[in-house]
Each structure stands twice: as structure tokens, then as C-alpha cells.
Amino acid sequence: MDMKEETILIIGAGLCGSLLALRMAQRGYNVQLIEKRPDLRTVDLGAGRSINLAFSDRGIKGMKLVGLEEQVKELCIPMYGRMIHDMEGNTFLSRYSGREHEYINSVSRTGLNALLLDEAEKMENITLIFNHSCIEVDLEGGIATFYDEENDREILLKGAVVIGTDGAGSVLRKSMFLHKKFLFSFSQNFLTHGYKELTFPPAKDGGYLTEKGALHIWPRGENMVIALPNLDGSFTVTLFLSYSEGEYNFDNLNTPERVIEYFEKYYPDALELMPELATEYFENPVGALGTVKCSPWSSYGKTLLMGDAAHAIVPFYGQGMNASFEDVVVFDEILDKHEGDWNKVFAAYEKERKKDTDAIADLALDNFHEMKSHTASALFQEKRKLETAFEKEFPMEYSSKYSLVTFNEHIPYAEAMKRGRAQDKAILNLLADGKIKTNQSLRDQLELVKRETEEVLHDDAVAKNLM
Amino acid sequence: MDMKEETILIIGAGLCGSLLALRMAQRGYNVQLIEKRPDLRTVDLGAGRSINLAFSDRGIKGMKLVGLEEQVKELCIPMYGRMIHDMEGNTFLSRYSGREHEYINSVSRTGLNALLLDEAEKMENITLIFNHSCIEVDLEGGIATFYDEENDREILLKGAVVIGTDGAGSVLRKSMFLHKKFLFSFSQNFLTHGYKELTFPPAKDGGYLTEKGALHIWPRGENMVIALPNLDGSFTVTLFLSYSEGEYNFDNLNTPERVIEYFEKYYPDALELMPELATEYFENPVGALGTVKCSPWSSYGKTLLMGDAAHAIVPFYGQGMNASFEDVVVFDEILDKHEGDWNKVFAAYEKERKKDTDAIADLALDNFHEMKSHTASALFQEKRKLETAFEKEFPMEYSSKYSLVTFNEHIPYAEAMKRGRAQDKAILNLLADGKIKTNQSLRDQLELVKRETEEVLHDDAVAKNLM
Known part of the structure; x- marks a missing residue:
């Protein structure tokens, strides 16, 4: 490995940041990877935050890049198609492809992130720092300010470049939005629907209460429920529901009785698998569904946005994490061509990549309608x-x-x-x-x-x- | 007139705010119309800020609503089509319509605004306040804070409702963006091109140096120049040019020689009509071209965005002001149906109107390409x-x-x-x-x-x- 002098500061050790850190370290850079949350390998994460994800070929390409394609397989549960559940409880499988080797996987977000962090930790040229939340970034200086929670103090960190992989609510992006010295195109668009995570528990024998090898959908026109399998036999179930429109919505599902009534009416076969529905419903938060686009992704040849920070999308194509991993692959290819000139690298990367992340954002919105309505x-x-x-x-x-x-x-x-x-x-x-x-x-x-x-x-x- | 108790606070006495104030006063409301700039009827406005505008049927509908359709005619210069100027100085007229009575008008922004302010001033139930810039709006209270420049103090004004007609950089919209208690979808998208205003002076005899009854276009593929006639014989000329792409752009047109060189090469017949080009070019600022969309337009039944504050668009369809005037017409129709319930009024207005302002925003972007390139x-x-x-x-x-x-x-x-x-x-x-x-x-x-x-x-x- 050709070691480099430059330090790359990466804000956010989620999926994209961890993969990027690993790859940049493999390329010989000194990497500082800073995360606002505690180390997810040591703490129990809050419930109700997207526990499993759809993982497919573009994501696998990212794991291949860092040499983890075999390890990740152990975390994967193949899903061969959509299992559609109608109002009467009938089901049919609509395969994702007529080619047998084409399927998607359900993967644990935490498991995948932990795998990447484990590998990152093995690299001598990666420094991992948790519990430091970014407050702002000095774009022209390439200096990020963090709040160190444990010691109640602010620290400044400077990189040759600062890469924000700090997700949909990116602080680096906010610093660009507020900067005012260049025109910053930006959009945040929310759906009229939110989501809430629920659970089918494992069967008593540790198996699965419903078909394991499928992504389950209960399409109900305006709203829907989906379920993805977990390794422990449970399913993560997500209700996508309008905030305030229609007879049943998040605003008016406000008593256990009303929640049960709604599920009895629209999702009776799912309700049978959810003994804890009423409890879970009121414990878990309602999440927002938004799309974020922006441009430019970089400033002064010193900062760059990647992953959700640059292009947060709604989850309906199962491509959010896959797109972020593909970001790292594309960025790596651009580095092969232009390494040594960050201005050129950042400009070439955005030119190559933005049209594609714009496209998957739009496709993901289309798929909301496809899943909740057209599949029926x-x-x-x-x-x-x-x-x-x-x-x-x-x-x-x-x-x-x-x-x-x-x-x-x-x-x-x-x-x-x-x-x-x-x-x-x-x-x-x-x-x-x-x-x-x-x-x-x-x-x-x-x-x-x-x-x-x-x-x-x-x-x-x-x-x-x-x- | 059926006088009402309620006070309507309107932020921004530009074209949309002035028309709205007049109409709301005609409906019997007490109106406070607050403007951050000085009274444009008493001061000379800065050069380089869109001096004339295209005024057409949707705008006329707004003037009819307040009974000013005759008065506005005196400010109008009919333009029957696009006069296309090619590189060799040849011209041809592409009519806007095959129907003779269909044409657009060039109108002075200041003249039109002054006409509306004059009429507003005649109404006993309108209070006009200038030199007060809005700082923020308390959305839940319907209270706006203004900075009173003359007396260097802040004042609070409360309305039954607060309507923000404060333009593309709306402070009311910013208050909604920062509010965080509801999901606010928002986008600002800038073109890679900016604009600069220039002038053809009047002929020595007070006439026009080129055809008066047309909107002139010099389409040059990526960039263009346009010209609209003014009542005094001059034309307001606008150069639309890339900031940084291509051989000539705003970044590198940085000496008088280079500016002249560019015009000699691409706009020789226009250059002949611009004796002051080099001076004007460096006196006038480069303006940004942006599209703003957002939703919701209202909050808590107390505040509402209208005109550019809700939907700023690029100027290429000549519909910006026309769309804002049509806002007032649509709002007035909604009031006829739901007056007395602001929540209902605001919701019905956005539901009726937003799809249309989204459409004209997209059409205006299309027309940029049509004007600078397709017309050739x-x-x-x-x-x-x-x-x-x-x-x-x-x-x-x-x-x-x-x-x-x-x-x-x-x-x-x-x-x-x-x-x-x-x-x-x-x-x-x-x-x-x-x-x-x-x-x-x-x-x-x-x-x-x-x-x-x-x-x-x-x-x-x-x-x-x-x-």
C-alpha cells in the first residue's frame, strides 16, 4: 500500500462513512472517522429505526471493493419476490426476476455496519471516534467543529478534505446551505405519509411465522404494510400510513382499540402475527419520508457530501444503502483517474454521479405508488x-x-x-x-x-x- | 362595502402584495401593507433590477379584478412576437399567435407597482408602511417582527392573518423552514446561468433604435441576449450567460476589452446599439436565476405565502408577475366560497393553486432552452x-x-x-x-x-x- 500524507476527515460512521473510511484507508490515506452516536457494537440502539434493509447488487459491488463480499453473505436472507397479501388473506408471489439467480437480500443494518467497523478498526491508518457530533464545518478552511459529549467540550478537526457521510440531516450540507458565498441548489420534499416499525416475532421453534424468502406487501391503495425477515426468525414490519388523510391515519390512530380496529379491517392476517401490536405501536415513533437533493456536492476542493447527506431517498426501491455503497465505488474509480487534485476529483465525481442519484430518488418515489397500489x-x-x-x-x-x-x-x-x-x-x-x-x-x-x-x-x- | 373587523397584515408591497392589499381592502378588510424598501414612487431604484416585464392575459385578469384594466393600458407596449436575430444580423419575426388580438406587453415594473400603490393609498382601510423590513414571523401567534430603519427599533405587528408577499427571499417562508414543528417541503434550484441588465438607449429623435413591437432574442445555443421596449424609447436588454462554462462566461468576462470582444463575436448588431456597454456591464450586478417551490404555503390558519414567496420562477415564460396576479384572483374566488374560515381558505387555495404554479415553474425552465437554443x-x-x-x-x-x-x-x-x-x-x-x-x-x-x-x-x- 502506497501510504499518503493526507488526512481524510469523514463525518458519520454509518454504512456509507464506514465503507468509505475502509476504502480510503486501503488506498493509503490517514482516515479520521467521527460519529455522533455511541459505537453501535457496544450499545443497544433505539427501537423503531430501520432495523433491516434490502441489499442487492450495487451494494454487493461496494462490499467487493473492500474485499468483504464473502463475509456479508452470512448476514443476508435472500428474498425472491414480493409476497402480495390481499384483503382476504390470499397470497401470491410476484418474483423479482425470471432469472433464478436474481434476488434481493434482507440484511441487518446494525450487523452490516458492525462488520464494516470491525474491518475499519483493523486498519492502522483509521482513527475511530464516537460520541462526537458535528456542529458546523468551515468550508474554506476544511475544519469541522465537534461537540465531545463525554468531556462537554468542543474540538476542531482539520482534514486535507472533509467528507460528510452524515446522513439525511447532514451538518456539512447545512453549512453549505448557510454559506451564501456560492449558489446552493437544495430540496427537501416530504411525503404525506409517515412510517412506523412493528414486529412479527419468531415462531416458538425459532423459525419464521410466514414465508422467509420474500418481501411481504399488504397493498391497500393509499397505505400499506410490508415485512422483511431477520436472521432470528422475526420480521421487521413497517406500516406506511398517511399523516392526516383518509379514514385511518397517524393523526387519528390514537387509541389501542382504534389501531386494532384498523388492522382487523385491513391487515387481518398480519394482525394474527402481531401479539404486541398495540404496545409497539405506541412505543415506536412515526418516521418521516423525505427526498433530499442538492448541488454542488463539494466546496473549495475541501469538502464533499456522499451517501444520504448528498441524496436522501425514500425507501421504496430498497436502494438507499445500495446507492450509497455505489457512491463509494464510483468515487474510487474517479480517484483512480484524478487522484492528487481534489477539485478535479470532486467535480468529476458529481458530474458522473448526480444524474444517477437523481434518478434513483425519482424511481423510489414511483415505487411507493407501485407497492401500495399498483401491485394490487x-x-x-x-x-x-x-x-x-x-x-x-x-x-x-x-x-x-x-x-x-x-x-x-x-x-x-x-x-x-x-x-x-x-x-x-x-x-x-x-x-x-x-x-x-x-x-x-x-x-x-x-x-x-x-x-x-x-x-x-x-x-x-x-x-x-x-x- | 361590507366592512370587516379583521386586520390583514401583508408583508411586501411589491406587485403581488400591492394588488392583494387593494383587493382585500375592496373586500372590506383592514389592511396593513408593510414594505422593507422606501416608497418606489419617491426614490430612484437601483439599476440592474428587472426594469420591464412581460404582462399578459393572466396579469390583466388581476388588474380587472381591482378595476384597473383601463389604467394599466397606458403603461403597456404591445409585443406581437419574437424578433429573432441570427449571427449575421438577419432578423425574422416569429409571432406569438396566429390570432391578431393575441400579443403580450412590455410594462414597467415600477410604473405598474406605482399605479397599484396609488390606488391602495386612496383606500381608507389600507395603512401603507415603508422602510420596515421583516425579521421573523411567529407562526402560531400570527405576529411579525419588523426592523424600523428610520428609528432603529424593532416593532411587532399582529394580524388576524399574516400574508407573505415578500418575494423569492421571503422571510415568512424562512420562518416556516426553520419552524420544525411541521414537515416543510422546500426547494431552491439555481441555473448555471446568471443575468445582467443592459440598455439600448432611445434614438436621438426619441424613437426606438430597433423594432418596438417585439421581444427581441439573440439565441446563441447556450447563452442569449433579449431586449424589451420601454415607453421612453429605450430597451432593457438582458444578457443570460453561464457563470463558468464555455469560452465566454461571467467569470472570465472581466475586462472591457473582453466584453466588447464577446459582443462583437456573438451580438454584433446589438453591440451597435449599446454605446455604453462596457460601462454598464461593470456597473450592473449579475443576478441569479432560481426556482423556489415549497409546501405547505400556510401554517396554523394564520399565515400564508403568495406570489414569488410561494413559487419563485425563472423569467423565461414572461409569467412571473402574471402568475402572482393570478394568485390573487384565485385567492379571491376561494374567499367567495370559504370566507370566515381561514384554515379552510388557505387549504383550499393551496389545493387549487399549487399544481398550477408548479407547472408554470417547469414551463419557465423549458422556455429557457427554447429561447436560447430551439428558436434557432x-x-x-x-x-x-x-x-x-x-x-x-x-x-x-x-x-x-x-x-x-x-x-x-x-x-x-x-x-x-x-x-x-x-x-x-x-x-x-x-x-x-x-x-x-x-x-x-x-x-x-x-x-x-x-x-x-x-x-x-x-x-x-x-x-x-x-x-
Whole structure:
């Protein structure tokens, strides 16, 4: 390893910060990784904060980069598709792909973070500091101020560069927003829905109360419940519900009786698996669902935002952590090209990456509607069946939007979005207009979809150039 | 007039605030209209701040509402189309509409504001206060704090409601952003281009140095110059230029020689009309071009954002002031329905209006590309020619996107955007694919465009429901 003089200050030792620290140390930098919370390997984290996550190919690419692709497998539970639960308690599995090797994983956030911190700790050139919360960053100086909780004092730390991986509420980003010496484009957009985490406990024999190998969805139009398996046999269950609209909402689900009434009416089969529902409901907080975008991501060649700090997204595509890990991979590639000139590195990184994180943010919003509503629609289900058949029969020729986004880590998000949306539009219109016929061969149906997709892309391109 | 007890506090006596104050006073409210700047009727305003504006049907609707539609005509100079100037100094007029009575106006911002303030001053139930800048607003109390510059003191003013018409940098909006007790969606997005205002002086005989009845454009792909006529024979000229990209930009146009060199190369015919270019260029500031969106627009049934404070847009559709005036018209209609319940009024107003101000914000961004680049394209010009012919020959059957947005004040912006974009996409594709033929009758061409437009709308609708 070619050791470097420069110190990289990384604010936030969550998933993105820990992976980045590890990679930068592997590249030979001195790394200071500072986290506001206690070491999550030594304390019990508060309940109700996203306990498991969907982990897929773009995330795996990040683990490969630091040589942890084998270790992470032990934390993973494969989920092969969406298990849709209707109002009557019937279920059916809608596979994520027609290709058998394409599935996503449920992974423990804490387990994954601990794995990365363990590895980081083994590196001599990483200093890990917990319980220090960043207060502000002097952008021009590259100096960050932290509050040291234990000793009740402020300390200043300076890096050759300061990288903010401090999440959706990033303090580095706030320092950029307040800086006023350059134009800072920024958006925070909240959904009208919040979320609350609940639990299916493990079965008495330590097994699973419902199918382990799927992401469960109870789509109810405006609202929904989902469940992801944990290694201990439990499921983390999340209720996505409007704050104030509709007959039942977070504002008016304010007594145990009313909560039970709501679940009895809309999620009876899930309710059966939640003996502690009423207790958990009132113990766990309601979380907000927001999208954050901003630009520039860097300032003065001294600071850079990465991960959620640069692009927080809603969780509905299961891509938040995967996108953050891919950030590190892309950043590493840019370093290969421009190492030694931070201004150039930061500019090239944002130019390469921002269009893709913008795309996954938009795709994640689309998927909210897809999960809570479209998955219950006959036309949508017909589309998924057709796509799964294409993927099974013609695995080299067709990938659905979901596959493009989730399993094709060599295709940038923006490209996956463009092609995926065109395909969706083509198939939905062909089906709605009765142009795909059951007496056609699957090959003919595929050719029809391909032609229609090209036409959608062509028409959009002509218009885009002059509209 | 049915006099009311309630006092309406309006922050900002610009165009929107003055019109709103007048209308609320006409409805019988006590109005306090507070402005941070001096009275613009008594002082000379700083140069370089948008001296004239495009004024069209939605703005006129606002003036009609308060009974000033006749008075405003004296301030207006009709502009019948875009006068496009190419690199060789050739010009051609691209009309805004094939219908002769459809044109936009150049109007003095100060003149229009003064007219509204004069009328406001005549109302006994309006109190006008200048030189008081708002510092913050207590949202729950409906109390605004102002700094009284003359007496160097702070004063508190309380209204039954507080309406912020304090522009793109709204202090009321900032108070909402910082409030933290409700989720506040917010975005500020800046273009990579800024603007600088310049001048063509009047001719020696007091006339105009170039065509008076047009909005002049020098489209140069990435950058452009435009010019709008003033009543005194001068034109206000605006240079829209990248901050830092391209061979010439605001960062590197830093000597008189270089400024002249740039204009000689790209705008030689405009340069001839600007004897003071080098002086003006360095006297006038570079302005930023930003879009602001936010939600909610109101809080606690006590405060409301209107005009640029709620939705600042870039100037390229000439709709900023028109949209703000239309705000007042829509708000007035909502008051007719729900007066007496501010919570209901504010909620109904945002529900009715926000989709439309979001739409005009997006349309205005599109038009930046249209003006600086597409107007110079052959295919785009062909489209405009065809649309103008449709409008002339079939005035009851066809309106271009520009007409829908600008001259059809009964059609909401969102609807105008949807239909207008579909038409543009249809025509551009029909032309690009050679499907509109010169040997077809204009009627046949129109029918073809109509059918293709319906197909675009249909395909989008099918997809939108399930994507």
C-alpha cells in the first residue's frame, strides 16, 4: 500500500462513512472517522429505526471493493419476490426476476455496519471516534467543529478534505446551505405519509411465522404494510400510513382499540402475527419520508457530501444503502483517474454521479405508488407476469425496470430509469389496447414490446431535443 | 362595502402584495401593507433590477379584478412576437399567435407597482408602511417582527392573518423552514446561468433604435441576449450567460476589452446599439436565476405565502408577475366560497393553486432552452410556422402551448402544460418523421396533429396510472 500524507476527515460512521473510511484507508490515506452516536457494537440502539434493509447488487459491488463480499453473505436472507397479501388473506408471489439467480437480500443494518467497523478498526491508518457530533464545518478552511459529549467540550478537526457521510440531516450540507458565498441548489420534499416499525416475532421453534424468502406487501391503495425477515426468525414490519388523510391515519390512530380496529379491517392476517401490536405501536415513533437533493456536492476542493447527506431517498426501491455503497465505488474509480487534485476529483465525481442519484430518488418515489397500489392491479400483475416470462425464456434479451435497477449494477441508474420507464409505458399500453394477444408466441410478444419501446424512446428523444 | 373587523397584515408591497392589499381592502378588510424598501414612487431604484416585464392575459385578469384594466393600458407596449436575430444580423419575426388580438406587453415594473400603490393609498382601510423590513414571523401567534430603519427599533405587528408577499427571499417562508414543528417541503434550484441588465438607449429623435413591437432574442445555443421596449424609447436588454462554462462566461468576462470582444463575436448588431456597454456591464450586478417551490404555503390558519414567496420562477415564460396576479384572483374566488374560515381558505387555495404554479415553474425552465437554443433550429421554426397557420386559419380549434399558457387565462397552467406538451411532442415527431406533407391541406395537417396529440395523451394516461 502506497501510504499518503493526507488526512481524510469523514463525518458519520454509518454504512456509507464506514465503507468509505475502509476504502480510503486501503488506498493509503490517514482516515479520521467521527460519529455522533455511541459505537453501535457496544450499545443497544433505539427501537423503531430501520432495523433491516434490502441489499442487492450495487451494494454487493461496494462490499467487493473492500474485499468483504464473502463475509456479508452470512448476514443476508435472500428474498425472491414480493409476497402480495390481499384483503382476504390470499397470497401470491410476484418474483423479482425470471432469472433464478436474481434476488434481493434482507440484511441487518446494525450487523452490516458492525462488520464494516470491525474491518475499519483493523486498519492502522483509521482513527475511530464516537460520541462526537458535528456542529458546523468551515468550508474554506476544511475544519469541522465537534461537540465531545463525554468531556462537554468542543474540538476542531482539520482534514486535507472533509467528507460528510452524515446522513439525511447532514451538518456539512447545512453549512453549505448557510454559506451564501456560492449558489446552493437544495430540496427537501416530504411525503404525506409517515412510517412506523412493528414486529412479527419468531415462531416458538425459532423459525419464521410466514414465508422467509420474500418481501411481504399488504397493498391497500393509499397505505400499506410490508415485512422483511431477520436472521432470528422475526420480521421487521413497517406500516406506511398517511399523516392526516383518509379514514385511518397517524393523526387519528390514537387509541389501542382504534389501531386494532384498523388492522382487523385491513391487515387481518398480519394482525394474527402481531401479539404486541398495540404496545409497539405506541412505543415506536412515526418516521418521516423525505427526498433530499442538492448541488454542488463539494466546496473549495475541501469538502464533499456522499451517501444520504448528498441524496436522501425514500425507501421504496430498497436502494438507499445500495446507492450509497455505489457512491463509494464510483468515487474510487474517479480517484483512480484524478487522484492528487481534489477539485478535479470532486467535480468529476458529481458530474458522473448526480444524474444517477437523481434518478434513483425519482424511481423510489414511483415505487411507493407501485407497492401500495399498483401491485394490487390486474393490469400491473399482467405486466409483471409477462416480464417474468420474458426474463425466464429470454434471459439475455430482456430485463424489467426492476431488474435493470436492482440486478444490473453495470447500468447506471439514469439509464435504467430511461429504458425501464419506456418499457413499462410500452407494455402497459400494448396490454391496455389489447395489442398483445394470447395466441401470439412469447417471442412475438417480446419483439412487439421491443419495437414499441424503441418507438417510445424515439418519440421522447425527438421531443426532448426541442421541448 | 361590507366592512370587516379583521386586520390583514401583508408583508411586501411589491406587485403581488400591492394588488392583494387593494383587493382585500375592496373586500372590506383592514389592511396593513408593510414594505422593507422606501416608497418606489419617491426614490430612484437601483439599476440592474428587472426594469420591464412581460404582462399578459393572466396579469390583466388581476388588474380587472381591482378595476384597473383601463389604467394599466397606458403603461403597456404591445409585443406581437419574437424578433429573432441570427449571427449575421438577419432578423425574422416569429409571432406569438396566429390570432391578431393575441400579443403580450412590455410594462414597467415600477410604473405598474406605482399605479397599484396609488390606488391602495386612496383606500381608507389600507395603512401603507415603508422602510420596515421583516425579521421573523411567529407562526402560531400570527405576529411579525419588523426592523424600523428610520428609528432603529424593532416593532411587532399582529394580524388576524399574516400574508407573505415578500418575494423569492421571503422571510415568512424562512420562518416556516426553520419552524420544525411541521414537515416543510422546500426547494431552491439555481441555473448555471446568471443575468445582467443592459440598455439600448432611445434614438436621438426619441424613437426606438430597433423594432418596438417585439421581444427581441439573440439565441446563441447556450447563452442569449433579449431586449424589451420601454415607453421612453429605450430597451432593457438582458444578457443570460453561464457563470463558468464555455469560452465566454461571467467569470472570465472581466475586462472591457473582453466584453466588447464577446459582443462583437456573438451580438454584433446589438453591440451597435449599446454605446455604453462596457460601462454598464461593470456597473450592473449579475443576478441569479432560481426556482423556489415549497409546501405547505400556510401554517396554523394564520399565515400564508403568495406570489414569488410561494413559487419563485425563472423569467423565461414572461409569467412571473402574471402568475402572482393570478394568485390573487384565485385567492379571491376561494374567499367567495370559504370566507370566515381561514384554515379552510388557505387549504383550499393551496389545493387549487399549487399544481398550477408548479407547472408554470417547469414551463419557465423549458422556455429557457427554447429561447436560447430551439428558436434557432429549423425543425422548431417549422413547428412554429405550422402552429401559427393553424391559429390563423382555425382560430377556434387550435392553440399552441405558448397560446394556452399566455392567452388562455381560463385554462389553468397545469392543464395548459399537459396539453401543450402533448401537442409539441406530436408535431415535432410528425415533422421529424416526415408524416406531415406539404401536399396535404392545412385541415388534414391539423386533423393529423389532433389525432397524434390524443394518442400521446392516451399513452401517457395509461402509463401514469400504473408507473
